[in-house]
Amino acid sequence: MNDSTHTTRIPLAERVLEVNDTIAAQNRAELARLGIFSVDIIGAPGSGKTALLEATLRVLAERRHPATHRGPAVLVGDLATRRDGDRLARWCDKVVQISTGQGCHLEANHVRDAMRGIDLATVDLLFIENVGNLICPVGFDLGQSAKVGIFSLTEGDDKAAKHPYLVEAADLILLNKIDLLPYLTFDRSVFHADVRLLNPSVPVLEVSATTGQGFDEWLAWLERRPAVDPAADLAV
């Protein structure tokens, strides 16, 4: 399809991504120096990113050894409202809400600036909850250790195929709201087959932030801190 506006946009898009990648590399070096494992969580509005983090932070707090002086922190991006930040602050004392205005994704400079608001010496795990959007966040490296793509049952079993760039870029796929399976027409085999075609090696975990299903595997994945190839984040 002839797309005249697209061709005019390429040069600037490249420059924006170049600036972003430079800052992302600085973020990555800083986080590595401090031994912080960081996760960029990408999913549609209502896929359950905040609910998953609430449940995760609660379990991490319960399991945390009293002598440990380091714990999790969260950066959370939204167009508007502080609602997610307020929800997460009930479970974690290091939460920074990032308001993007009309911005449809987080960029590395948002993460850099938000990191300055946290005492990173007390952090060993950094969650970055991206803006609710399955498309735009995928192309922007934030300096994270790993990208987690989250889909939910209520979105339908066709969403992996319809969002191939996220599936290809993800280091882990979570299929959330698995507790709603009895009430929906969702063919799990379709979803899993589509993921496999796009990304043969990515682990897929079925989880429910409501019932806790799959949380042992999710927390074990976080604990393993899988080494990922930063260059792969840019292969979009």
Next chain:
Amino acid sequence: MNDSTHTTRIPLAERVLEVNDTIAAQNRAELARLGIFSVDIIGAPGSGKTALLEATLRVLAERRHPATHRGPAVLVGDLATRRDGDRLARWCDKVVQISTGQGCHLEANHVRDAMRGIDLATVDLLFIENVGNLICPVGFDLGQSAKVGIFSLTEGDDKAAKHPYLVEAADLILLNKIDLLPYLTFDRSVFHADVRLLNPSVPVLEVSATTGQGFDEWLAWLERRPAVDPAADLAV
């Protein structure tokens, strides 16, 4: 927050929008000349846009007078796959699938090009199903008569407040998947109050593409072809 990449982007974004608006105005004039009422449907991935259209097309076909020679057509945007187009083609013989690649929204030139693939003399109602994204599509005028924002119960009751630009720009808000209310924690009064704060005059219909709830009101709204102010589409 200091956002250095943002400031460099403004001039080009303005130029892109200017080109888009010129084409959108041409689309609008062409659709008006042909007496076609057109609806841009914007919602998150999995909010039920395609299911809503399937059910709508089915009912429209049932109610259509045999002597009528004009009917609905659909343009449907996705990053990848022809799945939505194939689903809709079961109910409508004029469907064009638009593949945006990595593009996170439809632009006016997509609509112009796709319109060329349809015999518009046989069309009186044009549905444009935008790419599943609550953010980016809002800022791009396509030349449509009206913008419909679709939210679903499964996304949570906070999504109107978190996506104010869509709520402000919408000529109609649909709250879909109302049949799932018994299985979810969704406070309808929160959702409705947030919509009212942002857009005091927009009609809100609770619908279910599965049970048909609210469809009489939705079809009546389509039939009334409410006159809307095209300038309002750009007030984002």
